[in-house]
Structure formats: structure tokens, C-alpha cells
Amino acid sequence: MDKQVQETFRPRIEARLAEIAATLASTKEDTEAIAPDVAIGRLSRLDSMQMQQMALGMQSRMREEVKQLKEALRRIDFGRYGTCDLCRQDIPMERLEFQPDATVCVACLRRASRR
Numbered sequence: 001m002d003k004q005v006q007e008t009f010r011p012r013i014e015a016r017l018a019e020i021a022a023t024l025a026s027t028k029e030d031t032e033a034i035a036p037d038v039a040i041g042r043l044s045r046l047d048s049m050q051m052q053q054m055a056l057g058m059q060s061r062m063r064e065e066v067k068q069l070k071e072a073l074r075r076i077d078f079g080r081y082g083t084c085d086l087c088r089q090d091i092p093m094e095r096l097e098f099q100p101d102a103t104v105c106v107a108c109l110r111r112a113s114r115r
């Protein structure tokens with residue numbers, strides 16, 4: 001894939017990273033330990049623990065995405081972005097627009113998931 005074309009994905013990836021950073025910052029307090037005096041009844045404590053679990057799940061998914069996106073930026077740096085890891089063909093632009101951190105093409109993904 002052309003280096004120039006690869007570079008067009010950099011701002012998109014950086015925008016997504018900024019979006020995730022903002023979300024992580026805003027949900028930070030949701031996952032901080034629940035003080036016993038915060039929840040008055042047993043039910044509300046249960047509620048806040050459930051909320052905390054949900055927030056933790058979302059945060060770990062986002063951290064995983066951050067890892068993938070940073071890896072994608074490195075691929076741009078090395079000029080390897082947009083090339084399938086398995087068959088070395090260009091990954092179609094539509095796929096990269098949908099999933100900018102994709103490292104394999106759809107055909108290879110299907111082959112891999114059938115194994």
C-alpha cells in the first residue's frame with residue numbers, strides 16, 4: 001500500500017485514540033473502589049458494584065483497542081500499514097475504514113477462524 005495512502009489513516013487512528021482516552025478518563029471514577037458509606041442500602045451497593053463491573057469490562061476492551069491502534073500507528077511508521085499479515089496483499093480501504101487496526105484481510109480472517 002502507498003505510504004501516502006497509509007498516512008491518511010494516521011489522523012483517524014489518532015482521533016480514535018483521543019476519543020478512547022477521554023472516555024477512559026470520564027469513567028475512571030466509576031471503577032474506583034466503592035466506599036462502604038457511599039451506598040446506603042444493600043441494593044444500591046449491589047447496583048454500584050454491577051455498574052463498576054460493567055465499567056471495568058468496557059475499560060479493558062478499550063485498553064485492548066488502544067494497544068491495537070498504537071500497533072497500527074507503528075505499522076504506518078514502518079510503511080507496513082494496510083498489508084495483510086498473512087497473504088501480503090493490500091487490505092481493502094473499506095475494511096480499514098471500518099476497522100483501522102485490522103492486520104489481516106477478510107479472506108485470511110475467514111480462513112483463520114475456520115481452523
Ligand SMILES: [Zn+2]
Nearest residue numbers: 084087105108
Ligand atoms: Zn490476507
